[in-house]
Amino acid sequence: MKNILNKILRASGLFGLMLFLFSCASYNDRIMPYYTQVAGGNYKQAAVELDKNSLLKKPRNKLLLLMEKGKISHLEGDYESSNRYFNEADQLLEDGIGGVMDAAVGTLVNPMTQSYKGEDFEKFMIHYYKALNYFYLNNTEDAIVEARRITLQSQEQGDKFNNKESRYSKDAFSLMLQGLIYEAGRNVNDAFIAYRNAADVYLTASDTTYYGTKIPEGLKKDLIRTAYLNGFQSEQDKYERLFNLKYQAQKSPEGGELILFWENGLAPIKKEKEFFFSLIKNNHGDMVFTDGNIVIPFFDYDPGKVNKASVQSLRVTYPMYVARPPYFSEATASNGAFSIPMEKVEDINVLAFKTLDQRFAKEMGKTLARLAVKKTAEYVLSESGKGSGKNGKNDALLTGLGYGMQLYSLLSEKSDTRNWQTLPNSISYARIPLQKGENTISLSLKGSNGQNETKTIQVNGTGNLKFYNYSSLR
Template sequence: MLFLLGCSTYNQSIAPYYKSVSAGNYQQAEKDLSNTGALKKSRNKLLYLMEKGRISHLNAQYDTSNKYFNEADQLLDQGLTSVGDDAVGVLLNPAAQKYKGEDFEKFMIHYYKALNYLYLNKTEDAIVEARRITLQAQAQGDKFNNKDSRYSNDAFSLTLQGMLYERNNDINNAFISYRNAAEVYLKSPDKTYYGTTMPLGLQQDVIRTAKLNGFNTEADEFERTFGIKYEPAKPSEGGELIFFWENGRAPIKTQVDLFFSLIRNSNGDLFFTDAGGGILIPFNYDGDRSKVNTKSVESLRAAFPKYIAQAPYYTSATLTTNNEQIAFSKAEDINELAFKTLQQRMLNEMGKILSRLAVKKIAEYSIRAAAKSNGKTNDLLEGIGYGIQLYSLLSEKADTRNWQSLPASISYARIPLQKGDNKITISLKNAQGATETQTINVEGNGRLKFYNYATLK
C-alpha cells in the first residue's frame, strides 16, 4: 500500500526538465523530457505531447513541433473520457486518471500550431488553425451556459485568429474575429478579461478593418465605444511585424488538504461541511440515505489542487526599431486564467472528491459494524474494514498536473517595417532595474509577419 502512489507533486516529478526550460537550455530540456518517467505513463500522454510540441517549437523544429501538437489534437478530438477512466477516479483519485487538459491549454495548442505553420510558410494550414479556434470556442460554449461567466471563450485566441485572417488578406473575417475578441472584453462588467484590459492595438484593429470593409457605421460605433478617434497610418512599404513576448513561467500546482464532516439537515438531506462551517456541499448518495451514519464520516481528509504563481524575472519590455520605441500590450494572462478557472470549478471538484471519500468511508464503517455483530468479532471483516481505511488514506491525492512550459503571460506589439532589412531590439528590464537587450533582424517584404520571443525565467 505504501507504494500505491508516490507523494511527490507533478512539478517535482519533472523537475530536471522544467529546470532546463527555465534556464533557456532547450536542447538539454528535450533530453530531460525524453528521460522523464512520469510523462511516459499512458495517463500523461496528452501532457507529454504538449510538452514535446512546446520544446520542439522552442528549438525551432517547427515540423516536429506540429507533429506532436497534431497528435495531441487528435487525442482531444477522440475524447479522453471513458467508463474505465471514470472508475479510476472514483476508486483511486483524479491524479490516476488520464490528463484531459485545462481549457486554456487547448487554445494554446492552436497558438503554437499556427505560428509553426507560418514559420514553415504554410499559410493555408495556419488558416485552418484559425478556423479551429472557432470550433474550440464553440466546444467551450457548449460546455458552459452562454450566460455563465465562466471561461467559455478566449479573447487572445480570437485576436490571433483575426491576425491570421489578415495575413491571408481576408479582411472580412479578420474584422469579425477582432470584433468578437473585443466583445469578449466589452461583455465583462469591468471591461477586463481574466487579468487583461483590452489592448489598444485590438481596438485599432477593429476600427481599421471595419473601415477597410466599408463598414463605416460600425467603425464610428466602435470609436464611440472605445472612446478613441482612430486615423489609419500610411501603410509601411515593408509591411508589419506582430511581435509576441512570452514572459515568465506558468503557475505550478501543489496539493492542499482540507477536512470535512458529513451532516444531515432536518429534511434528511446529506451535506459536507468544513471545520469552520463556511462550505456546504450536497452529497448525492445513491444508496439508502436513512441508513448512513454521519458519525462514520467525520474528519474526511480531502486533497485539492492549488496553483502557486512564480514571479517572472523580467517585469517589463519595450521594442525599438528605426529610432522608434514601441510598447507591448498584454494579451493573455495565463497566471490569472489558471487561478480563476480552477476557482470556478472548485465546488464541483470538491463535490466529486468528497463523494468518493464518503462512499469509501461508508463501506469501511458498514464492514467494521458487521464484523462486531452478535457480540462476536469477525477478524477477517474487521481486517477488511481497516484495509479500506488504510487504502482511503494512502490513495487520496490531488491532481497536480498542468502544462508547465507555458509562459505566465503573452504580450504583443505591431511594428511597421521598412522594405528590406529591419533591426528590432527588445529591451528587457528585471525587478532590480537592470536592462538586457536582444536584437533580431526581420526582412520587410510588404506582408504581415510574425515573431515570438520567450523569456521563461
C-alpha cells in the first residue's frame, strides 16, 4: 500500500507540475506571434500565424477565431471574406454557445476550458465591422440590416441588466453608428431616432460621460439637424436648449460627406491575478468568503455539500486587464479648406476595465462556491482514508487520491484570460464635407513622444454619405 501511495503522489505531482507550467501562459502569451504581426501592420503574415495557431483552432475558441479572422480580413481589404467570418460569429452567438456539459467542464477544471462567449462590447463591435464591410462593398441594403441588428443587440443587452444605469446596458457608439447608417440610406426619420437614443444614453450618464466618452459635438449637431429635417420642432427646441446649440440650416455639401473613423491603438489584454480566501461566519452568522479586505457572501451555502472544516484557504485566480497605451494621443482631419479635430466616440479600454469590475462579485462568488465544493470532495477522500484500511490503518489509496485531488485543484485553477485583442483601444470620428469628384483628406496623428504621422486618403465625392476607417494599431 505504501508503494501505491508513493506512485499516486508522484503521478499527481508530475501531472500537477505539467498543469502549473501550462497554466502560467496567458491567452495573450500563446497568441503572441499573431498579435505581433498585427501591431506591425503585417496583415498577410498575421493571417498565416492565425492559421498556424493550435489554441485558436480548438472548438471552445471558435468565436475568438472567427472574430480574429474577420478583423484581419477587414484590415487586408478582403471585405467579403471578413463578413463571412463575422456572419458566422454572429450566427454562433445567436444560436447560443456552450451548454450543460460546457458548464460542467468549467466547474471541474477551470473557466479557460469552457467555450468563449464574448464580452458584451465585443458583440457590438462585430456589427461595426460588418456595416463598414457592406458599405465598402457598395451594399447599403445589408448595412441597413446591420443597423437593425444593432437594435436587437441593444434590447438583448438592456434585458440582461434591466437597463440599469450603473451597468453597461447600452452602447452609445453603436446607436450613433446606427443613425449614420440610416442617414446613408436616406432614412432621416430612423436616423433621428437612433441619434436621439444615443444622446439620451449620454444625458442619463454622470456628467454626460459614458464609459470614458463625453457626448460628441457631432452627435449633438446630427440630432438637432435630423429633428429639423423631420419637422420635429419640439424635439429640435428641446435638444437645442439641452446642448446650448442653435441650428442654422445650411446647404448640403455638393460632394456629400465623409464619416472618418480613426481606430487608435490596441485593446487591453487579460492577465491573471491571485487571491486567497477563507470561508468564515460574519457577525450576523452568515457564511462569507474573505481575504481580509474583500468580502463575498456565500449565497449557495449548503451544509450538505460544503464542509466548513475543509475550506481553510482557497487559492483563486481572476482575470485582470492590462492596458496597452496607444502610440498616438490625438488626431485632426483636414479636407484642405479647414481642419476638424477627431472626437472620441468609443473607449474600449475603459469599457473593458469597467465591465469586468462590474461583474467581479458575481463571478468571484461563483468561482469560490465551485472551489468550496471541490475542497469538500478532497476533504472527504482524505478523511475516508483515515483508519478505513486493514486493522484500522489508513487506506493508502483513498489518502493518496485525496492528496492528488488537492494538488490538482490547486494547480489547475486558472482564470479566463481570453478576449478579442485586436480591437482598437479607442475609436474617434469626424464628419468631413466633400467636393464633387476627387477629394484629398489628410489625417494628422500626434504621437505621445512628439513624433507625428500623416495619412492621406483619396475620396470620390458623389453627393452621398461615405465611410472610411483607418487603424493605427500600435
